[in-house]
Amino acid sequence: MTKRAPRGRYEATRLSVAALAIAALAAAWVAIAATADPADPAIAASPFGRQALLSAAGTPAVALDAAPPGAGRPERPKTTRTSRGS
Amino acid sequence: MSLRLVIALSLVAGLVLGTIVLAPVAHRLPSADGHGAWYASRAAGLVAYLFLWAALAGGLLMSSAWFDGIINRARLLAIHQSLSLAGLALALGHALVLIPDDWTRFGLLDLFVPFASYYARADAALGTLALYLFAIVTFSFWFRNAIGPVTWRWVHRASFVAYLAALWHGVRIGTDTRALPVTLLYLLTSSLVLGSLALRLTYVRPRRRPAARPPSRAAADPAG
Numbered sequence: 001m002t003k004r005a006p007r008g009r010y011e012a013t014r015l016s017v018a019a020l021a022i023a024a025l026a027a028a029w030v031a032i033a034a035t036a037d038p039a040d041p042a043i044a045a046s047p048f049g050r051q052a053l054l055s056a057a058g059t060p061a062v063a064l065d066a067a068p069p070g071a072g073r074p075e076r077p078k079t080t081r082t083s084r085g086s
Numbered sequence: 087m088s089l090r091l092v093i094a095l096s097l098v099a100g101l102v103l104g105t106i107v108l109a110p111v112a113h114r115l116p117s118a119d120g121h122g123a124w125y126a127s128r129a130a131g132l133v134a135y136l137f138l139w140a141a142l143a144g145g146l147l148m149s150s151a152w153f154d155g156i157i158n159r160a161r162l163l164a165i166h167q168s169l170s171l172a173g174l175a176l177a178l179g180h181a182l183v184l185i186p187d188d189w190t191r192f193g194l195l196d197l198f199v200p201f202a203s204y205y206a207r208a209d210a211a212l213g214t215l216a217l218y219l220f221a222i223v224t225f226s227f228w229f230r231n232a233i234g235p236v237t238w239r240w241v242h243r244a245s246f247v248a249y250l251a252a253l254w255h256g257v258r259i260g261t262d263t264r265a266l267p268v269t270l271l272y273l274l275t276s277s278l279v280l281g282s283l284a285l286r287l288t289y290v291r292p293r294r295r296p297a298a299r300p301p302s303r304a305a306a307d308p309a310g
Binding site: 001009010013014017018020024025028029031035036037061 | 121122125129130132134136137148160161164165167168169172175176257262265269
């Protein structure tokens, strides 16, 4: 039978796990941000990267509709938010 | 393991990780090329996977009493719960941080309704389902008395399904899957889960010996 952790005890243990999670998240974020490069072939091979490259090359977003599923979504119309605000 | 040792180890691990990673690349931090949210989501996804794996493996080892005598059971339970909650928070963050991101353009429906994602529908859905399953398993602890130990145990077994779904989601559509450290991470963690599961399934809990009865007065003193 699993014993219940007494209420209010092991707070420092729980906080340590939370601190470890934050540290690990920060470390992973920095590692990814430092090594990632949108022009890198590995990143460009992902749909998001391909979408960015097509946008940069001036390819119309409509062309992406013809791509297989998962190849990226056409850009959202930006007018919705601005018209809501006016 | 004493409380001070746990705190010290956590701090040292955080410092070492931070120093190793931050030192050589700190100058690159300000420019994330506008993909900061996407990078944060990928990082959160990887760390969430790691924490949920640790929670699962810890739970397996705890239920087979392998840590008995090494670490206090109640403390191990506190660690197990905290890992689950932290992993769940990270997994939620992994999804939520994508909403304002202009790079990937996911909406609430894409992220939280299974099979509604515009991108890699089935693989993305497995991530959503894993999140929900892990949430149910994690929070079931606080409803154990209400649902009963048998149901609770079955709910807890669903964490294997959730783990497999999360692993599949990460391997299939994780951008970093092909990076060597991440490939190794997936291989190592899945092997350890299999190993822990094998240990758990083959573990035979030692039978408790009946408490020795004190000798009766007649037996102890036949003359009296």
